[in-house]
Amino acid sequence: MRQRLRPSYLRTSAAWVAAAAIAAAVPAIAAPTAYAEEGEPSLVISTLPTTSPKPGEVYDENVVITNKGTAAADGVTFRIRLTRGLDFPETVEGCTYSTIEDKVRQALCELDTVVEPGASVETPVRFKAQPSALMEAIEYGTSATGEAPGEGFGDSHRRLTLTADSSADLVAIGEDTEALAGDRQSITVGLRNDGPGWIQNQESDDQTALMVRIPEDTVATQVPEECAPFGIDGPSGPGGTPGKSTYVCWPADHTIDVDETLSFTFMLDIDDDAKTTTGEVKATSVYDIHPEFDKNPANDKAAIRVAIPTDYEPEPATSGGSSTGGSTDGGATTGGDGNDPEGQSTGGTGGTGGSTGGTGTTGSTTDSVDGNLASTGSDGTPLIAGAAAATAALGGGLVLAVRRRRAAANSS
Known part of the structure; x- marks a missing residue:
């Protein structure tokens, strides 16, 4: 009944x-x-x-x-x-x-x-x-x-x-940086979900992921734990394994909320003879299958570019300038051109037989490459500015961690 x-x-x-x-x-x-x-x-x-x-x-x-x-x-x-x-x-x-x-x-x-x-x-x-x-x-x-x-x-x-009868737009975020051949450089790449749907695969283990192809002439020496080496058709080793050419990265909880960005930071060792080199990131899955819910493939890929200057030659340091007139005693210039009311020139310090009036030159030079490398020191050694300098100072001891952040509304 x-x-x-x-x-x-x-x-x-x-x-x-x-x-x-x-x-x-x-x-x-x-x-x-x-x-x-x-x-x-x-x-x-x-x-x-x-x-x-x-x-x-x-x-x-x-x-x-x-x-x-x-x-x-x-x-x-x-x-x-x-x-x-x-x-x-x-x-x-x-x-x-x-x-x-x-x-x-x-x-x-x-x-x-x-x-x-x-x-x-x-x-x-x-x-x-x-x-x-x-x-x-x-x-x-x-x-x-x-x-x-x-x-x-x-x-x-x-x-x-x-x-649901909806979609989610995955966006791959690359990196454009520069470094010197033989140096170390960190890169941070990302995967963003522009919605409108949140992402967590409820039916299989083929979770949404970011594929990372390491630029040629560089070696990934520090790798996030959330990034595993990629083999023929899927992950082929434990996360954090260094020295591989391709990785696949995904969040531990398999979840990407709307407007959320997953960030992954790698440390690269650059070959001594490297030239400007590129890699790639791609929005995909851990088995490299394009998600059906992503209806906008135009932003699924982005470049990783490491610019390596090839025409950088620091000018040799000089020991003073040369001009006409003034003192030749190797000290500061005391002669003038008749236009200085104090009777002093504007020249710099010189070495033995240094500048003799007029405008002199300092004992060190200042050079830059594309506006992103800092001045050389007095011994002509190039210094890398910004985050690269901090990395060098740490001796490569960068703590690699996956950082989550909310992407800015107009970030790419």
Whole structure:
């Protein structure tokens, strides 16, 4: 005999709820449950039909709870969980709502009913697709006895994955820097999600990732732990392994929120005879499969460029200038050109036989390359400005870490 709850009761109990699992891996489904031993209930629930909702749409379906045991289930605790792109359209009396780990929305509802052996009841499941909905999952059900379910899945507690009718735009972020041949240089590359959907693959381990091809004539000597060497068709070694030509990087929690940027910093050793060199970053997956949800491939790739000057030759240091007139005693110039009211020239210091009036030259030179290399010292040794100088000062002891940051609205 099949017992059906009154519709008015259903709409004020655990109805209007829906669920989503936290785990990304596909769970194993237990074999169908036979009738339990004498004196025990054994609740089984039907599966929800799949869907691909547009953001803003409400999903509204019923599940059937059937008692295949030999004892009645006196009351049923029905739990629903939704991943972050879904939410409950309204609260319902008899349900307790909360947000748990990984921003999962949960409803725990008490159904005040008795399900006799062989009988069935129905309860609705409702959820709404949010503007950020994309790859989602719903976890729903009870336990075999009607108590709150555990964390596994089976005939009484199920999981449905879905892909919303939406998209997410992945943007690869490269690096343009410069260094000297034989030097060390850090590069920071990134992967940004311009939305509108958040990203976390709920159906497989082919998670969204950034492919990094290291520029030629350089060696990656320090690598983030989140970046593994890439082989023929997937990761081929542990994260952080140095010395490889290609890496694939992804977040530990497999999640990229809307407007979030994942950043990965590498340290490169540059060959002594290197010329300007380039590499590439690409938005892809850990198995180098272009995500179907990304409908804008134009910004999936970006360049890594390390400019290495080849025409840089520091001028030799001089020991004074040369001009006409003035003193030749190797000290400061004291002669003038007749136009200085103090009778002193504007020349600099000179060495033996130094400047003799007029405008002299200092004992050190100042050179630059493309405006990005700092002045040389008095011994002609080139110094690298900015972050490169800091890196050199640390002796390469750069702490490599994946940094998350919110991308600026107009960042590339």
